[in-house]
Amino acid sequence: MRKKIIAGNWKMNVKPSETAALVTGIAEATKAFTNVEIVCCTPAIDVAAAVAAATGTQVSVGAENVHWEASGAYTGEISTGMLLDAGAKYVIIGHSERRQYFGETDETVNKRATAALKAGLVAIVCVGETLAERDAGQVEAVIVRQMKEGLKGLSAADAANLVIAYEPVWAIGTGRTATPDQAQEVHALIRRTLGELVGVEAAESVRIQYGGSMKPGNAAELLAQKDIDGGLIGGAALKADSFAAIIEAAAKA
């Protein structure tokens, strides 16, 4: 049985001074749901405040990006060691917004994921097609390419700390969700591809999250799918009540 994992991606929202209240609100509202792994991935500048508020609760903290080098002259970047030192345990890698706006490629995803996993962070690696790619019938080609290039060189042991997030770009922040069948089809493809990369047994243990307008109203039907093991939540993770309602749906799935 794969433990469900619900992670919030705060994106560029929530100030350091607002962080403790949100984390505490989430922890309070989700105390009963001990069978779900709960993560808040925050802007780097919020990580320390989030860790302080999450300590002693069932909530864990992650970041939204990480550099692959351990230290050095990389102005503006943050290393795996810095995240771990601050108490982060997770990191999102290769989010479509980073691919779209900040030059992220499958190659840099691979460098970040490799560094994060070697350092002992849980890497939440994002894949997903654009609407143009879906309309052109390229879903499988795009997902398989992102997986094979982004996860190149990873072993079955690395897979123990790997989470994949399937985020169809056309569903992010649009209010338009993949149907449970559409999502399940791609999640199954992701698991098959993982099997080729790290072996079937390791692939069976990797959690695959759905992301893209997941909300309290649609979480249960998505999480009921065989290969949907959680969610990566944007907008609905910014309020304790809506995030907690998704976690409740995961607890009951």
Ligand code: 13P
């Ligand atoms: P929304 O939930 O706001 O659509 O964002 C999804 C997402 O990008 C999570 O990483």
